[in-house]
Amino acid sequence: MRKSILLFVSLFCTVAWVKAQVITSPDKNLTLTFALKDNGVPTYQLDYKQKSVIKSSKLGLETKDVPSFLDGFSITKTEQNTFDETWSPVLGEQKNIRNNYTELLVTLAQKAVKDRFIRIRFRLFNDGLGFRYEFPAQANLNYFIIKEEKTQFALAGDHKAFWLPGDYDTQEYSTMTSKLSEVRGKMKEAVTPNASQTTFSPTGLQTPLMMKSDNGLYINIHEAALIDYSTMSLNLDDQHMILESFLTPDAVGDKGYLQAPTQSPWRTIVVSDKATDILASRLILNLNEPTKYKDVSWIKPIKYVGVWWEMITGKSTWAYNNLESVQLGVTDYAKTTPNGKHAANTAHVKEYIDFAAKNGLDAVLVEGWNEGWEDWFGKTKDYVFDFVTPYPDFDVAELHRYAASKNIKIIMHHETSGSVRNYERHLDTAYKFMVNNGYNSVKSGYVGNIIPRGEHHYGQWLVNHYMYAITKAAEYKIMVNAHEAVRPTGLNRTYPNLLANEAARGTEYESFGGNNPDHTTILPFTRLMGGPMDYTPGIFQTKISAYNPENTSFVHTTLVKQLALYVTMYSPLQMAADLPETYAKFMDAFQFIKDVAVDWDETKILEAEPGDYITIARKAKNKDEWYIGAITDENPRTATVTFDYLPKGKTYTATIYADGKDASYDKNPQSYTIRKMKVTSKTVLKQALASSGGLAISVK
Incomplete structure (x- = not known):
């Protein structure tokens, strides 16, 4: 009997082993x-x-x-x-x-x-x-x-x-x-x-x-x-x-x-x-594979400005004129009348290049440079862009020469208009055009319904297209920033020329009615789990009507929270998204954007609660410098910043960009203070954050 019981137990354990691991x-x-x-x-x-x-x-x-x-x-x-x-x-x-x-x-x-x-x-x-x-x-x-x-x-x-x-x-x-x-x-x-x-x-x-x-x-x-x-x-x-x-x-x-x-x-x-x-x-x-590229020396972080926000706000236009119908290769733009608001013109782009060079930035994004912008939005139009033909007021060769003379790169913009089939037709030609004219990075867009009709942005067919565009770009040593593309899943490890994606509600929506004050306290817990986002922070003029009187939207953050986003919203591609003339009025605050790194050796999450607040400290790549960002939702609160990651016995100078005592995102967003203090590994800083406010600190 004992032998039978032992046999039963043995068989039971074998079955359990087979069925459960x-x-x-x-x-x-x-x-x-x-x-x-x-x-x-x-x-x-x-x-x-x-x-x-x-x-x-x-x-x-x-x-x-x-x-x-x-x-x-x-x-x-x-x-x-x-x-x-x-x-x-x-x-x-x-x-x-x-x-x-x-x-x-x-x-x-x-x-x-x-x-x-x-x-x-x-x-x-x-x-x-x-x-x-x-x-x-x-x-x-x-x-x-x-x-x-x-x-x-x-x-x-x-x-x-x-x-x-x-x-x-x-x-x-x-x-x-x-x-x-x-x-x-x-x-x-x-x-x-x-x-x-x-x-x-x-x-x-x-x-x-x-x-x-x-x-x-x-x-x-x-x-x-x-x-x-x-x-x-x-x-x-x-x-x-x-x-x-x-x-x-x-x-x-x-x-x-x-x-x-x-x-x-x-x-x-x-x-x-x-x-x-x-x-x-x-x-x-x-869970992603190591990089597929043998040579990655051409992949670099980028801090940039762009001919973009002025179009988003309605101050300027992407389109060269106001034609209701255009056909690429048929419409003769030289015989049309410009609308007088086209932003991507040679003289204006040079102003952005000058600003980038003067302030130590790397590049200038230019949208609306190429023919075809007038009549495609909201339509299912297949052949909109060829990605190589500029408007009459955009001199590709001259801008290449001028930017190179200032050691500035121009970032290409490829809006596909959702016509993926058309983009693939032109992709090699477009990338060759970029190489020949000094562009080493591209912002691509997929606005609108996808062509072929019936395909979706996140289906297998489009997933394979995005991968094709990224790997094809690598053949030309081009870095990619894809907007309206599939949300990231860590592929930037395997294909590091995928610098960033949009794939979420970005800063542009501040001009389309506003993002909720808790928006950027949630995104790091959601969208950014899969990879870096081109969120395009740095908006100092929070009333959109200052640029376009017909637009009553406003940015739902304080100015200092915009600074803090450069730390809390990770990306090796960071835009100073506002206009140069606005930054010229706030150069003391703009100093943080000039200083802050975009590639890191260490990251410390100091405090966080999704939907409420985040405080992060990061050490700049190959530098003895730390940058700290703290943000809150609509509720004012006190951020607790520790410095125990600093080397013991060493004293640093911290420059602290803080909300003013009277600051709030909806009533007084541009109120801020800047002060310096000495910090060591034992320092603990308690700093008040305004409603939808922030804190930005550089430690050197």
């Missing part, structure tokens, strides 16, 4: 459990310090043309490994990044499909989890079409969420803050007009999705290494608090065309009981 993070705080449930359904769950992060959740993919990868699985093999390395990004928030995880690789077979198998790979870091589906080369799996990915994230409660409406074409919404159970009731309010938008569900949400549980866990869901696959959104089952992946379809409704060997992007969950740890996470970068 458990790994822990290197610091033992996180636990991942993988198991096959009834009918061979793969599931996972995630716990942090014995608190549930993700309850038992289903994994799998529904396919259109072959049997689906949903159930009927058995485990044929499991492998566990640990990995620990330190690597250095080409550009980044810190010089060295540790990549340390425990890995579980599970191989699954389906009895109903002979000799077919898939793998699910889990990587558990100290700051969260990444997992993906892998489809190795095999006899019985070649091409297949995804109908829907069915990855679940079963939440442990009705969390507070910082969310955007699920949309196939834009992220340019204001972030909503609510309980998940309130999403359905707030969705109509959340969906505001945009040049191109396609919402898909009354409970659809975008990633990165930031949440906070009632028991104090901060949870962020996103994806990493989005390549040759559709962008993932999330659909919320608000009865059971389950999020499920929802991929962007193509023009005929399919959600992905795959060929083995291949894999999905990583699905990522960053978690901690400290908000500062979320901002410090490098998990998404670590």
Whole structure:
């Protein structure tokens, strides 16, 4: 009898081992459990310090043309490994990044499909989890079409969420803050007009999705290494608090065309009981591959000004004239009458070049330089731009000569008008034109509905186009700043010439009605989790009517908060977005923009709470200088700035740019003070921040 009991226990343990696998993070705080449930359904769950992060959740993919990868699985093999390395990004928030995880690789077979198998790979870091589906080369799996990915994230409660409406074409919404159970009731309010938008569900949400549980866990869901696959959104089952992946379809409704060997992007969950740890996470970068480029010497950070804000505010125009209809190659602009407000003219661009050179900036962005701007917006027009033909008042050769004489680069602008097909026709010619005329970086735009008609900004077809444009640019040693493109997923590690993206509601919306005061206290927890953003800060004239009397919008920050954004909103591409004549009135405050670095050796998250406040200190690359930024929402508060990261026994001079005592974003945004003080590693500074105010400090 004893022998039978021992045999039973042995068999039970063997079955349990086959059905459940458990790994822990290197610091033992996180636990991942993988198991096959009834009918061979793969599931996972995630716990942090014995608190549930993700309850038992289903994994799998529904396919259109072959049997689906949903159930009927058995485990044929499991492998566990640990990995620990330190690597250095080409550009980044810190010089060295540790990549340390425990890995579980599970191989699954389906009895109903002979000799077919898939793998699910889990990587558990100290700051969260990444997992993906892998489809190795095999006899019985070649091409297949995804109908829907069915990855679940079963939440442990009705969390507070910082969310955007699920949309196939834009992220340019204001972030909503609510309980998940309130999403359905707030969705109509959340969906505001945009040049191109396609919402898909009354409970659809975008990633990165930031949440906070009632028991104090901060949870962020996103994806990493989005390549040759559709962008993932999330659909919320608000009865059971389950999020499920929802991929962007193509023009005929399919959600992905795959060929083995291949894999999905990583699905990522960053978690901690400290908000500062979320901002410090490098998990998404670590799940991307090392750079594909042997030579990265041509990839440099950029601080720039631009012929841009004056058009955004309505002071000037992109278009050369007011024609209602133009045809590229047919319309003779030399025979038309200029509208007198065209900003991208040779003399005016020279003024920006002079300002950049005088103030130690690197480059000047020029938008509206090329023929075709008059009549395309809001229309589905295929052939709008050729990306090489300037307006009559823009002398490419002369501006190349003049900028080079001042050691300034001009940043090219390629607005595709959503006509991706047309852009690809011209891409090689456009990049060659850039090289021949001294441009080494480009801002690309994808405003409007996509051509081919029916494709979406975040579908697999467009994901592949963005990758094509980035890798093609690298062939010409060109850096890319993509606007209206797919949201970042850490690919700037692999393709570091992808300097930044927009992919969110940027500063331009301050001229279109305003961004909420809490906007930039949320973006680092959401949009910036995937990579740097070209947010275009630095607006000192906060009343838009000063530039365009017909525009009554105003910037929803103080002037000092605009300075602080250069630290709190990471990007190796930073714009001083206001007009040179405005900066000339505030040169003492502009000094911070001149000084602040855009590439970093170290980053310290001093304090943070999503939607409320952020304080960050960063050490400039290869310099003994630190820069600190603190921002708040509409609520005035006191920032606590510590300096314990400074070398002990060494004294520094801190220049402190602070809101004035009477400052507020809506009544007195330009009130500020500047003072100097000595600081050491023992110094603790308490500084008041105004309503939607900030604090900026340079430490030398």
